[in-house]
Amino acid sequence: MADTAANGPVLAADGSPLKRSLGRALRRQKLRALALVAPLLIFVLITFIFPIASMLFRSVQNDIVSNTLPYTVQALANWDASTGDLPPEQVFEAMYFDMFLAAEAKRHTRLGTRLNYEQTGVSSLFRQSGRKLDDLGKDIEKPMNRLNAAWKDGETWYSIFDAGTDSADTQLLQVQRNRVAALTDGPASGDVNFAPSAAMAQALPTATRAYTAWAVYTATQDGKDPATTDPWEALPVALVHDLKTADLSGLNGPAVDLLTELQAANIEMPTFAGFFADMDEDWATATPWQTIQTHSGIYTSGYFLNAVDAQKTPEGIAWQPEDKQILLTLFVRTLIMSLAITGSCILLGYPIAWLLANLPMRQANVLLILVLLPFWTSLLVRTSAWKVMLQQQGVINDVLVWIGLVDDAERLIMINNQFGTIVAMTHILLPFMILPMYSVMQTIPPSYLRAAKSLGATNWTAFWRVYFPQSVPGIGAGSILVFILAIGYYITPEIVGGTKGVFISNRIAYHISSSLNWGLAAALGSILLAAVLILYWAYDRIVGIDNVKLG
Amino acid sequence: MADSATKQAFVEFERVQKSYDGETLVVKDLNLSLPQGEFLTMLGPSGSGKTTCLMMLAGFETATHGDIRLDGVSINNIPPHKRGIGMVFQNYALFPHMTVAENLSFPLEVRKMGKSEREEKIMRALGMVQMQDFAGRRPTQLSGGQQQRIALARALVFEPELVLMDEPLGALDKQLRETLQFEITRLAHDLGITTVYVTHDQTEALTMSDRVAVFDDGRIQQLAPPDKLYEEPQNSFVAQFIGENNTLDGVVKEINNGVALVQLDGGDIIDAKPINVSKPGERTRVSIRPERVEMNKDRLNPDAHTLKAEVLEFVYMGDIFRTRLRVAGVDDFIIKTRNAPDQARLKPGEQIEIGWMAEDCRALDA
Numbered sequence: 001m002a003d004t005a006a007n008g009p010v011l012a013a014d015g016s017p018l019k020r021s022l023g024r025a026l027r028r029q030k031l032r033a034l035a036l037v038a039p040l041l042i043f044v045l046i047t048f049i050f051p052i053a054s055m056l057f058r059s060v061q062n063d064i065v066s067n068t069l070p071y072t073v074q075a076l077a078n079w080d081a082s083t084g085d086l087p088p089e090q091v092f093e094a095m096y097f098d099m100f101l102a103a104e105a106k107r108h109t110r111l112g113t114r115l116n117y118e119q120t121g122v123s124s125l126f127r128q129s130g131r132k133l134d135d136l137g138k139d140i141e142k143p144m145n146r147l148n149a150a151w152k153d154g155e156t157w158y159s160i161f162d163a164g165t166d167s168a169d170t171q172l173l174q175v176q177r178n179r180v181a182a183l184t185d186g187p188a189s190g191d192v193n194f195a196p197s198a199a200m201a202q203a204l205p206t207a208t209r210a211y212t213a214w215a216v217y218t219a220t221q222d223g224k225d226p227a228t229t230d231p232w233e234a235l236p237v238a239l240v241h242d243l244k245t246a247d248l249s250g251l252n253g254p255a256v257d258l259l260t261e262l263q264a265a266n267i268e269m270p271t272f273a274g275f276f277a278d279m280d281e282d283w284a285t286a287t288p289w290q291t292i293q294t295h296s297g298i299y300t301s302g303y304f305l306n307a308v309d310a311q312k313t314p315e316g317i318a319w320q321p322e323d324k325q326i327l328l329t330l331f332v333r334t335l336i337m338s339l340a341i342t343g344s345c346i347l348l349g350y351p352i353a354w355l356l357a358n359l360p361m362r363q364a365n366v367l368l369i370l371v372l373l374p375f376w377t378s379l380l381v382r383t384s385a386w387k388v389m390l391q392q393q394g395v396i397n398d399v400l401v402w403i404g405l406v407d408d409a410e411r412l413i414m415i416n417n418q419f420g421t422i423v424a425m426t427h428i429l430l431p432f433m434i435l436p437m438y439s440v441m442q443t444i445p446p447s448y449l450r451a452a453k454s455l456g457a458t459n460w461t462a463f464w465r466v467y468f469p470q471s472v473p474g475i476g477a478g479s480i481l482v483f484i485l486a487i488g489y490y491i492t493p494e495i496v497g498g499t500k501g502v503f504i505s506n507r508i509a510y511h512i513s514s515s516l517n518w519g520l521a522a523a524l525g526s527i528l529l530a531a532v533l534i535l536y537w538a539y540d541r542i543v544g545i546d547n548v549k550l551g
Numbered sequence: 552m553a554d555s556a557t558k559q560a561f562v563e564f565e566r567v568q569k570s571y572d573g574e575t576l577v578v579k580d581l582n583l584s585l586p587q588g589e590f591l592t593m594l595g596p597s598g599s600g601k602t603t604c605l606m607m608l609a610g611f612e613t614a615t616h617g618d619i620r621l622d623g624v625s626i627n628n629i630p631p632h633k634r635g636i637g638m639v640f641q642n643y644a645l646f647p648h649m650t651v652a653e654n655l656s657f658p659l660e661v662r663k664m665g666k667s668e669r670e671e672k673i674m675r676a677l678g679m680v681q682m683q684d685f686a687g688r689r690p691t692q693l694s695g696g697q698q699q700r701i702a703l704a705r706a707l708v709f710e711p712e713l714v715l716m717d718e719p720l721g722a723l724d725k726q727l728r729e730t731l732q733f734e735i736t737r738l739a740h741d742l743g744i745t746t747v748y749v750t751h752d753q754t755e756a757l758t759m760s761d762r763v764a765v766f767d768d769g770r771i772q773q774l775a776p777p778d779k780l781y782e783e784p785q786n787s788f789v790a791q792f793i794g795e796n797n798t799l800d801g802v803v804k805e806i807n808n809g810v811a812l813v814q815l816d817g818g819d820i821i822d823a824k825p826i827n828v829s830k831p832g833e834r835t836r837v838s839i840r841p842e843r844v845e846m847n848k849d850r851l852n853p854d855a856h857t858l859k860a861e862v863l864e865f866v867y868m869g870d871i872f873r874t875r876l877r878v879a880g881v882d883d884f885i886i887k888t889r890n891a892p893d894q895a896r897l898k899p900g901e902q903i904e905i906g907w908m909a910e911d912c913r914a915l916d917a
Contacts, residue, residue, distance in 0.1 A: 451644035453631040455658035
């Protein structure tokens with residue numbers, strides 16, 4: 001039996017390999033253990049891991065540019081931004097039609113806001129231009145309608161572009177469906193009662209594409225039948241633009257006459273570049289185009305660069321202008337202040353924990369309740385109490401003035417600065433330091449100190465060489481707890497921190513709720529998370545996480 | 552010990568009292584003196600005050616009243632670290648964050664000893680307990696017995712003249728305890744150090760000590776060498792506490808020539824040696840060791856009183872037989888007989904007659 005080990009795998013009594021038997025026997029146990037943790041696991045996944053992951057994902061997500069301006073991004077791909085020249089006419093053309101659809105879907109302002117994070121002024125440029133896009137179409141509609149009143153009628157347009165019994169360009173239809181879906185963050189499926197004619201797509205590509213996009217949008221988003229609806233002002237622009245160069249000879253059908261007539265009329269229209277320059281002179285500079293091109297990727301490092309006071313430029317990564325550099329300072333400040341808070345918690349908490357661990361049970365329990373008392377009071381109340389205590393007309397200053405230590409005119413500034421934050425947060429986080437220290441100290445028998453003294457050590461030597469080293473795991477556990485809590489603290493610095501004593505979390509909250517720059521907030525949060533994990537790792541390497549005891 | 556100078560008291564307790572709460576005395580009027588080189592054991596049930604005495608000697612508790620002297624000097628106001636007393640604790644109290652060598656080095660470092668001198672002393676101390684190979688280990692990597700050896704070495708490494716041990720073998724198994732008992736006594740005698748040893752294990756006390764102080768209720772009930780303690784207990788507490796013992800209650804009838812006649816509560820008359828009784832009419836509790844009870848009438852004095860007894864139980868224990876009898880209305884009278892070829896094996900229900908030499912039966916306080 002035992003000698004089988006030498007000849008091959010050890011076998012169980014039924015002849016199957018022992019390893020497999022053992023695995024089978026353990027599987028049941030594992031499944032049961034998994035079933036026990038499953039409810040919590042699912043709860044945590046749904047309410048914690050998944051939302052945080054999706055939130056943090058926003059720090060790199062950037063598909064809004066290519067979703068809103070797909071053809072512009074395509075046209076800009078080959079443009080060399082670093083020369084400082086304006087992009088070619090095709091870019092302006094693509095921009096006009098992309099922007100028109102986005103403006104109809106009211107999505108262009110969102111893109112403006114996104115790009116404004118990278119280049120100030122883009123937001124208002126987009127918003128204002130969105131209102132003026134119609135002007136070009138109206139200038140062209142008038143001569144068209146004078147030429148032939150049929151152009152006023154939506155059915156005329158439908159009859160021109162709809163494939164009817166001819167072959168249809170289904171691929172174009174699908175592309176436009178996807179485009180509308182991406183733009184509106186919703187599905188663009190369902191019957192649109194329209195199929196672009198393949199012949200028209202060949203002869204009049206811009207116009208057919210614009211009409212298809214319009215038809216899909218009208219049918220899926222507005223719920224109207226494109227056959228009976230009057231098209232947008234962008235379509236005359238597209239048609240007249242196409243007819244400048246189109247060859248109509250290959251076409252047939254009733255629409256050909258109309259088109260030939262229109263082509264012959266040769267309605268005057270400005271270049272798209274000229275029109276954009278007319279709308280806003282900023283379009284005639286390279287800057288907005290550089291911004292769009294630089295940030296056209298689906299994923300971006302832009303938010304992370306912003307989070308460390310840098311930005312992406314056509315020339316590469318560069319620091320933000322000095323007056324906008326605040327985040328790195330804030331990170332460093334958060335780190336230093338958290339360390340200061342951790343340090344003062346150790347200094348204040350250690351004697352208390354020692355006392356707790358060495359007092360008789362009854363008195364220790366009373367003291368422990370006093371330590372825990374703050375937990376029974378709302379965090380907001382405690383922080384507000386510090387506001388009352390520390391402000392210039394507050395209790396502490398009043399007392400100092402009253403006993404004559406401080407002149408009435410020179411009351412100490414103890415709040416709305418780093419001092420206030422450190423004092424209030426030390427108070428609030430102190431129990432998190434005391435409790436782990438206490439539970440570790442409780443396990444150190446008093447006989448160690450006695451032994452040290454009987455061996456000839458003075459009180460101090462006995463403490464420092466024998467007691468203290470054994471209490472270090474408690475300090476470690478308390479420090480990790482306090483530091484990690486402090487580094488992400490929000491309410492207290494918000495209330496007592498003023499401008500000088502706020503943490504990075506206050507900035508994150510600002511970007512989440514006020515500036516709505518969620519990408520930057522997510523990037524800041526990710527950096528904070530990474531910093532904590534790195535510090536944790538470093539702590540593990542230096543102190544050893546095995547040395548941390550919570551009891 | 553032959554030298555008269557060493558006979559002089561080295562450790563002295565004089566009228567020492569100790570109270571923790573101001574209402575009850577844990578130690579009541581303790582007087583004790585031991586000469587240099589003596590191995591004294593404080594034996595007693597828990598709560599008898601023996602550990603408190605040890606802690607007062609070590610300096611971790613202060614005496615409420617009285618004087619404790621070490622080598623003629625009062626140490627009441629000397630802090631523990633200046634007393635120079637080695638101490639071995641019940642749970643060993645080896646510093647877990649230091650290696651064995653560092654543990655031993657600690658008392659030498661605080662005495663500002665040079666490195667080479669320290670190393671030499673550490674190796675010598677480890678040698679004394681045969682633990683030289685374990686210098687680099689952590690206490691947690693050692694077994695209980697090894698830890699106790701290291702604790703002993705640590706208490707001896709700085710060459711104290713007095714070593715205190717607070718139930719040092721309490722946590723060890725029986726066999727290891729016996730080995731270490733022997734080692735500790737040997738070391739103490741070889742090094743000529745004075746030892747105060749606290750235990751509640753009477754076997755330990757009897758086998759190790761020069762003298763044993765039996766504690767109860769905050770007082771020393773008897774201070775005597777082990778043999779005297781066993782054979783001549785001064786009162787019924789000591790008689791009960793040390794070894795196995797039979798007791799019978801009665802009243803003294805008369806005392807003649809150092810022999811007392813005691814009438815038991817059942818009416819029988821027995822012979823006893825008066826210890827704590829002086830005149831007829833006093834109530835007394837007589838005490839007799841199970842192995843001193845005689846069943847063979849031929850070996851007793853012809854005029855000795857005997858008692859009728861009924862065998863209730865017979866237990867074969869290998870080297871001895873242990874028989875439980877009903878005697879004078881008491882159901883737990885034990886006798887022990889050697890397993891000799893001629894020794895009868897009694898059966899339950901058998902009626903026998905027992906007696907003893909008057910000097911083996913001690914009439915103590917009631």
